Amino acid sequence: MGGTGLRIGIIGAGSAVFSMKIVSDLCKFPSLSDSHVVLMDVDRTRVENVLVLAKELTKYFNAKLKFSIVETIKNAVEGSDFVINTALAGGHGYLDLVRSIGEKHGYYRGIDAQNFNFVSDYLNLTNWNQLTLFLKIARTIEKYAPNAWYLQAANPVMEGTTLVSTQTGIKMVGFCHGHHAVEAIAKFLGVSEYEWQVGGVNHGIWLTKFRTKDGKDLYKEVEKALQKTRYEEFKPSNPFDDQLSPVAWEMYKLYGLFPIGDTVRNSTWKYHRDLQTKIKWYGAPWGGADSEIGWKWYVEELSRVVGVIDMFAKMVREGAKINELKTGTQIDDYLKEILSEKISGEQHVPFINSVVSKVPGRFVVNVLNKGKIKNLEDDVAVEICATVCGEKFEYEETHIPERVVNWYLKPRILLAKQAIDAFLNKDVRLIADILERDPRTKSTEQVEKLIAELYTVVRQEAEKVEQQE
Amino acid sequence: MGGTGLRIGIIGAGSAVFSMKIVSDLCKFPSLSDSHVVLMDVDRTRVENVLVLAKELTKYFNAKLKFSIVETIKNAVEGSDFVINTALAGGHGYLDLVRSIGEKHGYYRGIDAQNFNFVSDYLNLTNWNQLTLFLKIARTIEKYAPNAWYLQAANPVMEGTTLVSTQTGIKMVGFCHGHHAVEAIAKFLGVSEYEWQVGGVNHGIWLTKFRTKDGKDLYKEVEKALQKTRYEEFKPSNPFDDQLSPVAWEMYKLYGLFPIGDTVRNSTWKYHRDLQTKIKWYGAPWGGADSEIGWKWYVEELSRVVGVIDMFAKMVREGAKINELKTGTQIDDYLKEILSEKISGEQHVPFINSVVSKVPGRFVVNVLNKGKIKNLEDDVAVEICATVCGEKFEYEETHIPERVVNWYLKPRILLAKQAIDAFLNKDVRLIADILERDPRTKSTEQVEKLIAELYTVVRQEAEKVEQQE
Ligand SMILES: NC(=O)c1ccc[n+]([C@@H]2O[C@H](COP(=O)([O-])OP(=O)(O)OC[C@H]3O[C@@H](n4cnc5c(N)ncnc54)[C@H](O)[C@@H]3O)[C@@H](O)[C@H]2O)c1
Ligand SMILES: NC(=O)c1ccc[n+]([C@@H]2O[C@H](COP(=O)([O-])OP(=O)(O)OC[C@H]3O[C@@H](n4cnc5c(N)ncnc54)[C@H](O)[C@@H]3O)[C@@H](O)[C@H]2O)c1
Structure with missing residues (x-):
């Protein structure tokens, strides 16, 4: 072409x-x-x-x-x-x-x-x-x-x-x-071949379909996993690692569908009232990406990236090849x-x-x-x-079932409309x-x-x- | 017939x-x-x-x-x-x-x-x-x-x-x-012949039409009255006398239509946070019908009526005619x-x-x-x-304009749906x-x-x- x-x-x-x-x-x-x-x-x-x-x-x-x-x-x-x-x-x-x-x-x-x-x-x-x-x-x-x-x-x-x-x-x-987070759920359940669908609003999306290639509903596996889930065992690897956090499971239990990606961050005051509450639900030490600790982590990460980019650009200007750039940090993986x-x-x-x-x-x-x-x-x-x-x-x-609509999406949509009106x-x-x-x-x-x-x-x-x- | x-x-x-x-x-x-x-x-x-x-x-x-x-x-x-x-x-x-x-x-x-x-x-x-x-x-x-x-x-x-x-x-x-409260507005404006329409949800209704018999929009008179309204002059005659309270005017200003009847009671936390706030907005001494003082007034009124009914029934059983019953209270007006x-x-x-x-x-x-x-x-x-x-x-x-819908009716409707679901x-x-x-x-x-x-x-x-x- x-x-x-x-x-x-x-x-x-x-x-x-x-x-x-x-x-x-x-x-x-x-x-x-x-x-x-x-x-x-x-x-x-x-x-x-x-x-x-x-x-x-x-x-x-x-x-x-x-x-x-x-x-x-x-x-x-x-x-x-x-x-x-x-x-x-x-x-x-x-x-x-x-x-x-x-x-x-x-x-x-x-x-x-x-x-x-x-x-x-x-x-x-x-x-x-x-x-x-x-x-x-x-x-x-x-x-x-x-x-x-x-x-x-x-x-x-x-x-x-x-x-x-x-x-x-x-x-x-x-x-x-955000929908890529479906992969984390599949991986957790040990499923590699599957069909999925999400729907809702941005940062408020829900797993509306999740099944094997031959049509078996994978929510059954989610249900089984739920029975075995111990909240106290949840240890996030970084502030954004929340797809399988207690909040995600609680949201699933209340709303009946699994929340996907940033939807887990967009929960209710129950999980966000203060730092202690955030840590309890999104895991120590950060309490999720949106606590004062988690967000600091992210902003520092971002400014580190800006610094590295600056350095990389300088090196390239001085003749380095792009595949030779290295920092010894996570940024190398991203570059790779x-x-x-x-x-x-x-x-x-x-x-x-x-x-x-x-x-x-x-x-x-x-x-x-x-x-x-x-x-x-x-x-x-x-x-x-x-x-x-x-x-x-x-x-x-x-x-999308009425429970998700009336308890999550409609209130969220109203906030959006109100924000736009203001x-x-x-x-x-x-x-x-x-x-x-x-x-x-x-x-x-x-x-x-x-x-x-x-x-x-x-x-x-x-x-x-x-x-x- | x-x-x-x-x-x-x-x-x-x-x-x-x-x-x-x-x-x-x-x-x-x-x-x-x-x-x-x-x-x-x-x-x-x-x-x-x-x-x-x-x-x-x-x-x-x-x-x-x-x-x-x-x-x-x-x-x-x-x-x-x-x-x-x-x-x-x-x-x-x-x-x-x-x-x-x-x-x-x-x-x-x-x-x-x-x-x-x-x-x-x-x-x-x-x-x-x-x-x-x-x-x-x-x-x-x-x-x-x-x-x-x-x-x-x-x-x-x-x-x-x-x-x-x-x-x-x-x-x-x-x-x-509740829609009878339109009459209070008309009386206040000195209008006797008029056409009106309300719409919304129960205890959340709004004056969607208000005009003279020959089609002149009476909201113009409402606007004029608003300019002259002094909140500090509002003195309710009883806890339910709120159709022309500062709350009603504030709601009109924000939402663009006049709230009718119990809609004025159904405002926001701004007007209901505590007794002092209620008194400020719904008027002294009761702070509206829904404060601890206003509601006590109403419940006492109700039980007085129950007592009077009991007395009336006794009197009738003993041969009194219904048009002879009297208490010397407001109940006489109601009977009349x-x-x-x-x-x-x-x-x-x-x-x-x-x-x-x-x-x-x-x-x-x-x-x-x-x-x-x-x-x-x-x-x-x-x-x-x-x-x-x-x-x-x-x-x-x-x-009903979008402002009323998105800021009042939809949130109120959501609460109703949630209450029914629960x-x-x-x-x-x-x-x-x-x-x-x-x-x-x-x-x-x-x-x-x-x-x-x-x-x-x-x-x-x-x-x-x-x-x-
Ligand atoms: N949709 C997604 O998947 C996704 C994921 C992550 C972040 N974001 C969003 O992307 C946006 C950028 O985030 P970031 O962390 O890269 O922010 P950033 O501060 O690095 O901003 C990005 C760039 O915008 C430039 N900029 C600022 N004002 C501008 C203007 N008036 N005109 C032109 N350029 C301007 C800045 O100089 C900067 O280079 C944010 O809104 C963030 O929330 C979206
Ligand atoms: N729609 C309106 O315009 C309007 C106006 C005022 C009050 N209300 C409502 O009307 C209702 C009655 O108010 P009220 O102040 O007269 O109350 P109330 O306590 O006097 O009750 C009315 C009657 O209901 C009877 N009752 C209670 N439980 C019953 C049952 N299980 N089966 C049969 N009868 C039963 C009581 O014995 C009483 O006689 C309330 O819901 C009130 O909010 C409506």
Whole structure:
């Protein structure tokens, strides 16, 4: 198959791990390996490092990818066939700031931490900057590349996909890799060949099908495993190792389906009330990824990666070959994977391939529901399995029991809609309304003081993105 | 028009005020004034008092109503054309007990007090006895009088109507008189001729239309009044006088429609956090009907009425005429109303008349939504305006803005569905799930201790009703 000569814009391309996966995947699809990859980021150093490594990677794979760095969203968008957004407006510094103002006013882990929404880089109440950026990119696409696909990797995926899809008419898909956690369950049960399906909303997906190739329901094995599970024996290998944590089992018992991936983090206050509670349920020593300990671990890991990327870029500039780079840390494994023949776990490039080359592929996509999952609202983004071929999506029939719908998905969806309403109207009374029912709120005065301090920052940062070109 | 010879069963007929209104209304409709009214109650004294007064009332109106007292639900149902339920299983004593156990464990005003659900005789989490009674009556109707109408006056109307309508196939309507509060708004604005419409769910209804006979939007007058409203000037005349309270205005400002009737009581924790807060928003000295002070006022009022009814019945038995009865209290006004030519504010009898005599009448009914209000769930009871003629209901097109739907009605509906799920499955883990996100919860231990103590009582009382004939 010959090349298709695509132009692919990546916004937030300085996110090195992500960009390298995308570039590496592009190299591995012959039909895409002559694409023009346009990198855009507000952090010049980071994006230049990515450029150096990306070029080297292309050489390594003998691919024909071209690269440019551009300064503006418009330049990343205009002429592009696909625009991937992986930017985090304000960066982790903003997340930390917002969280710390929340904590100062009595909101442990910040006000965005809410029932069913505890993922620490998935803010939906205070990320008006991020949502502004999403809309800005989408409107730029609408104007300058109306036929382009907008692929959303940045969080919040559910709110972002819902917002963009209801406010603009562009083609859009939100992607997450959380469903890979199904593999952990299969491995635990000792099953290697199986069929699976997930459905729900981003970071709120449930194992709706799980069976052997010849149709035997593997939930029976899950049931057996449950009988043998001893919570006190659970020892996570890292803060994110929670797919088989006591929380996952408890959620399964209450809701009747197994929660998949980040869904386990998005449980209820029962598991998140304080550090001690988190440790009890998500395991010592971290108490899961979203405790102050677990999240510190992750952010340090991220900044270590940034440092290593910087070092790698320097070494490559000085003549090192990409397959000679080494750190003696986990990053080596990650690099090895990128250099292997295997496709990364990210869905973006295989999706582009399915659309462009009309090779059918199965994906887990975030798109407006519009009847796809019958007992969920139409005007909100659901996460659902689909086979994509060209521009045709065949959505799998996905049945989610009422228990999951009424106790988990609908409350979660309402929070998303409320967050979007507050953002679109910039109405802090709505934020106050959410906080008045928050278990951490002691008084209206507390709410008012918090909002006065926090939303000054929130508005300022959104304004900055509004001004960005 | 001749009489129609109906049989009308009233369950919980000892509720004297309610029963007397029904009987008085029946006397005033010529076509219904030869009905056979069958009174059923677990409290023999109360129902016998009602019988004495009801017969006297019939004489007074020169009507031909017949009465009997029966002992069982089956006897109240079998042969009846309409069954009205106004019973409160466990009585106010049960409400108080449940509330006090809640308070003992740190839940101010009991665990049923929840965001959007603060009405003190409207429990939905702990009233398994009441819901059991509803279902029992409905199943008895299904078996012994499948063509009868079930008219639900007892609370919780939304949960009860939803439960019965989804679990059985009987004809059912839930009634409330809360919409009369529209009159208070009109009076306040100095408007006498107007058109109105309400919609939503029981105790969660909103003024969806409000205009002059020639189509001028009266919300403009509401807006003007808002500008002049001084919260500190609000002085309620009794605990229930809240239609023009600061809470009502605040709700109007946030949600964009005016909340009607008990909807004002069903606000958020912002207005209900503690007694001081309630007094601030619902006015001194009571802090609304649902504070410890306001509710005490109401319960004392109720027991005063029971005492007076007892006295009246004695006087009538000793030969007094009903129009000679007097107490020197507000009860005299109420009696005067019953003896006047005016129909009471209760909708039951006019509804029966519209069904039986095919005289079109406009009602505010609680029925399963099934598409009547487009942006609300189908399988839940909504409160909506309808014109009834024979068995035909013409529902008014009712538009409720997204703000009200996403910030008030959907969360309230979810609570109803969750309450019904917990009841049907008798699953206290679901109650715990609700409490874990409750602002009054400090720890899981608190939840567990509360449930252990409270649900022993809740189960026992439900069991008693289960055994009742
Ligand atoms: N969907 C998924 O599977 C998945 C997985 C992990 C993380 N994420 C999300 O991806 C995003 C990036 O996370 P990260 O940890 O790499 O963050 P990061 O702070 O490294 O940000 C990524 C890049 O965005 C750039 N950026 C910031 N503001 C920008 C702007 N206004 N315009 C252009 N570029 C801008 C930064 O300079 C940085 O290089 C987050 O939203 C995160 O939650 C998604
Ligand atoms: N829909 C409305 O407009 C409206 C208005 C006010 C009150 N209510 C509701 O009406 C109901 C009655 O309130 P109330 O203050 O009159 O209560 P109440 O305690 O006076 O009870 C009414 C009657 O029910 C009887 N009863 C109790 N258990 C019974 C059973 N198992 N079988 C038969 N009868 C039984 C009692 O003996 C009593 O006579 C409550 O649910 C209340 O919330 C509804």
